[in-house]
Amino acid sequence: MPPELFLPGLPDPLEVMDAAGCGLLVAAGDGRIEILNQAAEVLLAVDKEKLQGRLAAEILPPVGDVLRRCLVSGTVQLGIEVEYSGRLLVIDLFPLTTRPGAVVVVKPTANGCAMADPQVKRQLDAIFDSSYDGLFITDGEGTILKCNRSSERLIGHKQEDIVGKNVTDLIPEGYIDQSVTVEVLKKKTSMTILQKLRNGKTIIVTGTPVFDDAGKIAFVVTNERDITALNRMKHELRRYRELARQQTGPDGRVASPFGDPDIKVVDPKTFKVFKRAEIAAKFDATVLIQGETGVGKGRMARFMHEHSPRRSGPFVQINCGAIPEQLIESELFGYRRGAFTGAAATGKPGLFHMADRGTLFLDEISEVPMRFQVKFLKAIEDREILSVGDTRSHKVDVRIIAATNKPLEALVAEGRFRGDLFFRLNVVPIHIPPLRDRREDIVHLASHFLGKMNARFNSHKILSPEAMTQLLEYDFPGNIRELENIVERTVILCTEDEIRPRHLMRSLSGSICQAQGLASPIGKLTLKQALARYENELIQRAIRRYGSKSGAARALGVDPSTIIRKIQRHDRDNGSAVLHT
Numbered sequence: 001m002p003p004e005l006f007l008p009g010l011p012d013p014l015e016v017m018d019a020a021g022c023g024l025l026v027a028a029g030d031g032r033i034e035i036l037n038q039a040a041e042v043l044l045a046v047d048k049e050k051l052q053g054r055l056a057a058e059i060l061p062p063v064g065d066v067l068r069r070c071l072v073s074g075t076v077q078l079g080i081e082v083e084y085s086g087r088l089l090v091i092d093l094f095p096l097t098t099r100p101g102a103v104v105v106v107k108p109t110a111n112g113c114a115m116a117d118p119q120v121k122r123q124l125d126a127i128f129d130s131s132y133d134g135l136f137i138t139d140g141e142g143t144i145l146k147c148n149r150s151s152e153r154l155i156g157h158k159q160e161d162i163v164g165k166n167v168t169d170l171i172p173e174g175y176i177d178q179s180v181t182v183e184v185l186k187k188k189t190s191m192t193i194l195q196k197l198r199n200g201k202t203i204i205v206t207g208t209p210v211f212d213d214a215g216k217i218a219f220v221v222t223n224e225r226d227i228t229a230l231n232r233m234k235h236e237l238r239r240y241r242e243l244a245r246q247q248t249g250p251d252g253r254v255a256s257p258f259g260d261p262d263i264k265v266v267d268p269k270t271f272k273v274f275k276r277a278e279i280a281a282k283f284d285a286t287v288l289i290q291g292e293t294g295v296g297k298g299r300m301a302r303f304m305h306e307h308s309p310r311r312s313g314p315f316v317q318i319n320c321g322a323i324p325e326q327l328i329e330s331e332l333f334g335y336r337r338g339a340f341t342g343a344a345a346t347g348k349p350g351l352f353h354m355a356d357r358g359t360l361f362l363d364e365i366s367e368v369p370m371r372f373q374v375k376f377l378k379a380i381e382d383r384e385i386l387s388v389g390d391t392r393s394h395k396v397d398v399r400i401i402a403a404t405n406k407p408l409e410a411l412v413a414e415g416r417f418r419g420d421l422f423f424r425l426n427v428v429p430i431h432i433p434p435l436r437d438r439r440e441d442i443v444h445l446a447s448h449f450l451g452k453m454n455a456r457f458n459s460h461k462i463l464s465p466e467a468m469t470q471l472l473e474y475d476f477p478g479n480i481r482e483l484e485n486i487v488e489r490t491v492i493l494c495t496e497d498e499i500r501p502r503h504l505m506r507s508l509s510g511s512i513c514q515a516q517g518l519a520s521p522i523g524k525l526t527l528k529q530a531l532a533r534y535e536n537e538l539i540q541r542a543i544r545r546y547g548s549k550s551g552a553a554r555a556l557g558v559d560p561s562t563i564i565r566k567i568q569r570h571d572r573d574n575g576s577a578v579l580h581t
Contacts, residue, residue, distance in 0.1 A: 022107045023036070023041075024040055024105060025063075025106070026096075028100065029071060030055075030100075031067055033054055033055075034101070043089065044060060046060070060084070063106070066082060067104060070095060077093040079092065088108075089107065091107075134148065134222075135221065136223075137220070137222070138220045140220075142220070144162050145163065146159070151224055154226055155176065156198065175198060176197060180195070181207050185209075189209065190206065190207065201226055203225060266443075267439070273300075282308060282309065287304060287401045287430060288403070288428070289401065289404075289431075289432065290407075292479055294435075294480055294482055295435065296479075297403040297405075298317065298361070301359070301363075308359070310358050314356075314357070315355075315359050316359070316361065318360075318361070318363065322364075328369065332351050332376070332385075335348055335388035352398055353385075359398070359401060361403070362400065364405070365404050366408060377418065380400055383395060383398065402425045408422050435483065436476055439472055443468060445484075446487060450463060453491040457491060462498055462499065464498050464501075467504055470504055535566065
């Protein structure tokens with residue numbers, strides 16, 4: 001034994017080492033074992049007398065390999081697992097500061113057994129690292145042994161920076177405000193607390209003790225989950241419900257600020273749109289309503305008619321995209337008897353005639369054929385129409401409201417829509433924002449549709465707060481029409497009175513596929529095309545929700561370079577950029 005280990009007035013170092021609760025070895029700078037304690041003899045199943053003075057690499061190959069790295073680098077090596085004689089051991093190494101050499105600390109793992117198959121160990125490590133929740137493991141003294149990638153992401157530390165430290169060190173360093181591990185070690189039972197992190201997040205952590213055969217705590221396993229977003233959504237849900245309570249009338253129905261129980265307007269953006277439409281309705285000007293499919297353009301047109309001086313007159317609606325090109329003139333302007341082969345003997349009035357003294361709503365105005373747009377423009381300007389087969393025009397008193405889900409200005413620039421007709425229609429522009437941009441309306445609309453479906457199907461379904469939160473997080477590419485379909489489908493399929501998130505999942509996933517055309521008949525899309533389209537939708541939604549490609553990559557569990565590559569490939573395949581941060 002090296003003489004420098006014996007100092008006057010101090011206890012025998014062998015007694016100190018033997019009193020330690022783990023295996024201890026002291027190695028010289030050349031890797032020879034100088035001394036080891038009784039626990040190391042037991043763990044390594046070696047005789048002290050035969051080991052002292054021998055090279056660790058010869059007698060204890062796995063330990064020797066780790067020791068060599070420590071001696072060469074001169075740095076602490078912590079939490080290194082080695083297999084030795086059928087057992088799995090954890091090795092910590094600390095270089096000596098007064099001379100070349102190192103102290104080796106040897107500890108058993110939880111069950112003391114080595115993995116029979118290295119592939120199983122790799123699989124378990126992969127599972128540990130792929131967990132969405134943070135996982136954090138300490139020994140029975142609170143020393144940090146291991147954490148996974150989710151824990152690194154949540155708390156903002158790196159495993160190599162904290163392994164070997166005690167959990168109590170994380171508090172003064174500012175990582176956490178309190179430690180659940182400390183409480184578990186004190187009370188020797190599972191504990192759950194809320195932690196506030198220095199990055200502003202709030203996480204819920206549960207610490208669980210793992211006991212050895214002697215009843216002592218060998219490890220504490222901590223599960224960490226970020227609830228920042230959940231708290232924000234619950235706050236929004238409470239606010240939306242309070243708004244709904246304030247607008248609920250004595251009969252229990254949500255009151256409408258515009259006197260129409262079918263119009264659920266809470267979001268300030270939507271309120272401004274309807275207020276503008278209410279004012280414009282009083283003036284007999286042409287209106288162009290624009291917005292995505294399903295936002296309620298038809299309902300807006302009827303709302304304007306009902307708030308106009310023409311409310312007692314007819315409201316006539318036509319979908320321009322549903323009329324064959326060769327029939328659109330006769331449908332709109334009518335025809336005289338014998339005007340063409342197959343014409344009714346008595347002739348037929350057109351929709352302009354039918355809407356006289358009322359409102360004519362022309363949906364999908366972008367589908368009006370170019371050859372007919374000149375006649376259509378003249379009819380709007382002069383309020384006169386010439387029926388097919390007639391020689392004399394007739395005056396009509398009609399208010400025109402048109403709607404489209406396509407950007408007419410872009411169509412004008414491309415030469416696919418007449419500019420003079422666009423300007424004639426766009427006297428009063430009304431743009432209805434998509435549902436994802438007015439989430440405060442979702443609670444009201446969902447409750448309204450649920451009430452309608454309960455009455456229709458004689459059911460008594462309610463939406464749980466978690467299900468409502470799930471609806472608030474969804475992007476609704478099909479807007480209000482999709483929300484109504486989701487509620488109807490869920491009411492039909494759900495066998496319980498309370499609708500929970502698991503009941504919504506089938507409806508939401510089905511809506512994504514239908515909105516993206518993935519429910520098309522087989523043959524229209526190949527499997528590769530369908531998967532690519534669905535993948536693109538997921539990426540778009542993630543970018544919109546998390547605000548950047550890197551945020552989307554974290555949420556989807558891939559590298560940012562993967563997101564960028566897939567965006568570029570999609571743009572190349574479709575000839576245009578569709579994703580933006």
